Amino acid sequence: MNYRLLYFASLCDAAGRAEEIVASEAADVRALYSELAERHGFTFAPERLRVAVNGAFTDWDHCLADNDEVVFLPPVSGG
Amino acid sequence: MNYRLLYFASLCDAAGRAEEIVASEAADVRALYSELAERHGFTFAPERLRVAVNGAFTDWDHCLADNDEVVFLPPVSGG
Amino acid sequence: MNTKASTAKFWISEAPIDIAHLQRELEAAGVGAVVCFEGRVRDHNEGRPVDSLTYQAYGELAEAEGQRILEEARARFAIERVVCLHRVGELAVGEVAVWAGVSAGHRAAAFDACRYVIDEVKARVPIWKREHYRQGASEWLHPDSAGPK
Amino acid sequence: MNTKASTAKFWISEAPIDIAHLQRELEAAGVGAVVCFEGRVRDHNEGRPVDSLTYQAYGELAEAEGQRILEEARARFAIERVVCLHRVGELAVGEVAVWAGVSAGHRAAAFDACRYVIDEVKARVPIWKREHYRQGASEWLHPDSAGPK
Numbered sequence: 001m002n003y004r005l006l007y008f009a010s011l012c013d014a015a016g017r018a019e020e021i022v023a024s025e026a027a028d029v030r031a032l033y034s035e036l037a038e039r040h041g042f043t044f045a046p047e048r049l050r051v052a053v054n055g056a057f058t059d060w061d062h063c064l065a066d067n068d069e070v071v072f073l074p075p076v077s078g079g
Numbered sequence: 080m081n082y083r084l085l086y087f088a089s090l091c092d093a094a095g096r097a098e099e100i101v102a103s104e105a106a107d108v109r110a111l112y113s114e115l116a117e118r119h120g121f122t123f124a125p126e127r128l129r130v131a132v133n134g135a136f137t138d139w140d141h142c143l144a145d146n147d148e149v150v151f152l153p154p155v156s157g158g
Numbered sequence: 159m160n161t162k163a164s165t166a167k168f169w170i171s172e173a174p175i176d177i178a179h180l181q182r183e184l185e186a187a188g189v190g191a192v193v194c195f196e197g198r199v200r201d202h203n204e205g206r207p208v209d210s211l212t213y214q215a216y217g218e219l220a221e222a223e224g225q226r227i228l229e230e231a232r233a234r235f236a237i238e239r240v241v242c243l244h245r246v247g248e249l250a251v252g253e254v255a256v257w258a259g260v261s262a263g264h265r266a267a268a269f270d271a272c273r274y275v276i277d278e279v280k281a282r283v284p285i286w287k288r289e290h291y292r293q294g295a296s297e298w299l300h301p302d303s304a305g306p307k
Numbered sequence: 308m309n310t311k312a313s314t315a316k317f318w319i320s321e322a323p324i325d326i327a328h329l330q331r332e333l334e335a336a337g338v339g340a341v342v343c344f345e346g347r348v349r350d351h352n353e354g355r356p357v358d359s360l361t362y363q364a365y366g367e368l369a370e371a372e373g374q375r376i377l378e379e380a381r382a383r384f385a386i387e388r389v390v391c392l393h394r395v396g397e398l399a400v401g402e403v404a405v406w407a408g409v410s411a412g413h414r415a416a417a418f419d420a421c422r423y424v425i426d427e428v429k430a431r432v433p434i435w436k437r438e439h440y441r442q443g444a445s446e447w448l449h450p451d452s453a454g455p456k
Contacts, residue, residue: 009435010447055367077448078434079346088286089298134218156299157285158197158256190349200339266456307415
């Protein structure tokens with residue numbers, strides 16, 4: 001399946017890009033992060049990240065569908 | 080002795096004046112209030128008032144000196 | 159130069175509150191958070207429609223007690239500047255009766271100090287409010303406590 | 308007319324914050340208390356001199372989450388209006404990065420709601436800060452918690 005990934009802050013720096021389309025066999029969010037963490041050298045443990053699919057927060061067991069937009073959110077620092 | 084009294088808010092309404100010079104034998108603040116409450120019909124119990132002498136808060140046992148400026152302060156309602 | 163006098167200022171004023179001026183008093187190096195409180199004349203109190211208010215102060219003691227409160231806030235909380243101004247005289251509905259502002263490095267101190275200042279000013283500073291009701295009556299307010307927060 | 312949309316507004320903005328405009332959004336009948344919070348770029352963080360900041364937002368989700376926080380504030384506290392705006396892009400020292408304002412009948416609700424909004428915005432809204440240090444380095448901040456309050 002194809003997923004659209006958006007990267008922010010230090011994940012954007014680590015991936016070297018703000019977005020990408022990824023072809024992957026990962027069926028849920030957790031498996032997809034594991035695959036991308038290895039590819040891009042992400043060092044955040046999943047418990048320090050939140051995840052959003054198609055613009056809404058969700059959990060790590062969320063099952064993905066083709067063309068989903070997936071975002072792994074590092075700890076925020078607004079304000 | 081002579082005391083200068085200032086009256087505020089409903090005490091001013093009750094006394095019918097904002098200030099007055101009073102000749103009195105009262106030696107402390109408590110005795111002076113008692114005398115003035117009777118004269119002007121003040122209905123506040125002393126425990127609902129604070130008292131200031133010569134521009135500073137003080138207590139009801141404060142001994143008065145000739146020409147002291149004495150103010151009985153009804154419960155405040157600023158803000 | 160009196161440093162304290164320049165970083166904690168309390169005023170009683172007959173003139174309308176110049177908020178932009180007060181905000182400039184809060185500027186300082188290291189400020190990361192500013193919290194401001196505005197207390198305005200409401201159009202009703204305890205169900206009675208209010209047209210206007212008169213505030214009366216025991217001016218000399220009010221300014222001394224107000225200044226004391228601001229110094230307490232500076233001693234208790236990690237803040238940079240604190241200012242407060244209270245109007246006296248006749249005020250219409252919607253006018254700002256009291257304004258307090260605090261600047262600090264971080265927000266917790268700014269919130270806590272601003273809240274402290276306005277709570278203490280309402281409880282301790284010798285200022286009295288007379289409400290003029292739409293029905294024509296008027297009344298000095300002498301609450302048992304400082305009233306609703 | 309959507310009443311909720313007119314009484315609780317959250318924005319992400321690249322343009323400098325127009326505080327006078329935001330304050331007008333807080334006007335409503337029955338307002339007796341207004342509390343405002345301004346968060347500004349500090350000239351240092353944890354001992355390192357800071358020259359400027361870059362804020363980046365996941366815009367779509369940031370606006371939705373910010374709006375959700377304001378609605379929570381309206382549900383929890385007896386307030387009239389609540390607005391919040393967060394800057395994104397490059398900001399210099401002293402610029403206002405986030406502004407939150409609340410109007411209410413009484414001050415306790417205004418203080419509590421304003422504090423709630425800024426605490427939750429800092430903890431939950433997907434916005435990230437990159438600090439540019441005077442020494443030339445720069446760094447994305449990913450605190451374990453939302454940092455000092």
